[in-house]
Amino acid sequence: MSVHTFTLDGQPVAGAAGETILEVATEQGVSIPTLCHLDGLSSVGACRLCVVEVAGRPRPQPACITPVEEGMEVVTRSEELDEWRATVVEMLFVERNHICSICVANGDCELQDLAVDLGVDHFELPAMSPRLEIDSSHRLFAIDHNRCVLCTRCVRVCDEIEGAHTWDVMGRGIDARVVSDLGTPWGASPTCTSCGKCVQVCPTGALFEKGRAVGEGAKERRPFLPYLRRHGAGTR
């Protein structure tokens, strides 16, 4: 197995070929904010929160999908990166409706944690306040699209771990939604096994267990996928 040596925030480090910057950083104890990434699932580089600067590359690179290379110079923290990440979080907030005070995930939400960590305490961008649907037709669970950040963790865990492939993303840009069985109400889904993995991996209150009141959506309550409970490197 070949090994690449490179620098991470000026420190010399080594990573196996094929490892991502995020994986090596995590091994080194360097924390990089993430959202769509979750250990144990494939990485898709959807949220762009984990961006880092790589010398010689014009744009910041998502650490969760960028493999390490020999001689790379990687910077994980800078004023520009902080600003970029804060803007990403702000955009996620204003694109849909994230009202923590009445959210089932209040106090156990990765988006909320990111906002706190990155110092996003107010919005300069105008809130779009869309009125999106809630599918509460499943016996045990519900999805509130108002709180979905389109991280696709649910899509991946359902496909890669449960093997049911109930969830997909439909539509583009602002119209994109995760859908069960190409638009069948969740309660009528022929593929859903009701395993609840999607609910457990959802970083926000978009997917939740019915009957939970505000602030009660803590996923820790049923850690039936303990190997998935490790948040992506460094979110906590």
Place this chain on the structure above:
Amino acid sequence: MSGSGQDQAPAPARGEERIVIDPVTRIEGHARITVTVDGNGAVTGARFHVTQFRGFERICLGRPMHEMPAIMARICGICPVSHIVASSKACDEIMAVAPPPAAVQLRRVINLAQVVQSHALSFFHLSSPDLLLGFDAPAGDRNLFGVAAAEPWLARDGIALRRFGQTIIETLGGRRIHPGWVVPGGVGRPLEHDQRNAILAAVPEALAAARRGLRWYREQLDRFSEEVESFGTTPMLSMGLVHDDGTVAYSDGDLRVVDGAGTVVADGIDPRTYHEHIGERARPDTYLKATYWKPLGHPDGLYRVGPLARLNVADRLGTPEADDRLGEYRERLGRTPQSPFHYHEARLIEILHGITMIGEILADPAVLDPHVRAGAAVNRNEGVGVAEAPRGTLFHHYRVDDDGLVEWVNLVIATGHNSEAMDRAVAEAAARHVRADRLTEGMLNRVEAAIRCFDPCLSCSTHALGEMPLVIELRDAAGVLLDRAARP
């Protein structure tokens, strides 16, 4: 009366005149009062308007039922706990579950804590300045600071009682302003030993403060015989919740209605059938729906709710010391006192009762039972929840679809029940104290004070998203503004 309006008042028109009172400074929330006078300066009518934007339905529709208690708490920041209790009870109905006994008791405790806290604010912070310093004292002094300067112990007791209630709410509900602890099916977490002991330890001091406040109030009462008589003494029905044994109820019980003479008009009414008994009238200039007791029609069916009404409907409170005070109150004022001025004393007696009751409930180790929540899916599509909020009976009525998403919401809140009673109180107070085309400090204060007896909670009564200042306007019958007062 900093914004008092000589400068903005147009010349009085010949014929009739009208008065509007701008921020009723010490009412929580905001509203506007219009007083209409004739050409001789005699009051011909008064109206208490609430014109805030009504936005709660939009927020609730389509939301999962389990979010309702927390959403409702956000709509009213003034007595959130009572909304959470009523809302959770409506959800219990929809799930068709009975919360476990410990949860029922804990809901009672937190609602009583809200009553004590809110009454302390109403009496000590908002009303005691008038009682202590007089209605004609300078506006700058008539506040809690003025009280603290003149009678430091009184201000201290007010603050301590408010803190007693607030601390219980925080202990049970968590540190947040809007506790998410009362939930459909019961409460979120059982009570812990230490929490219970801490609350119990605070009871004796709170009781002592409640006693001092009540004693002091009774000493002042003689000085206010004119206000007692002029704040709307028209006999009216009283409505409130009572337990089977006739004691006052706050978080459960059935509806009872008594008339001005104390005769029981209706009893044992299941509050879930409120819409069969309570008529709601939309009024043109306010979002506040006015209510009346249907069997008697409008206006004979006008009623009051809140502390005065609760004491009128209940046979007794159910705690010995507060019942002694209630006995003395009735001996002096009759079985069913009618002047809204007596809301103050009723509130103080309720504070005493509430603290005692909290102590009694928590003394029973059964409250520590870890079984505090019943779970179920949607088993009915409709539910009504009721609670006595500090200001009076509160109904939450929801309809949900089979998946538990909210389709329709109706709230009937204390300030709505009381709105016509408040109009009458304002009209009577104005008739006695407003003469001429100008507003004076003393007049304003008495009209405001008449409203303040009811302790109206305006932001919740209109489910407001924003705030509106309260203005008093004096107008002639043609609507021409004669004088206007607004305060910062």
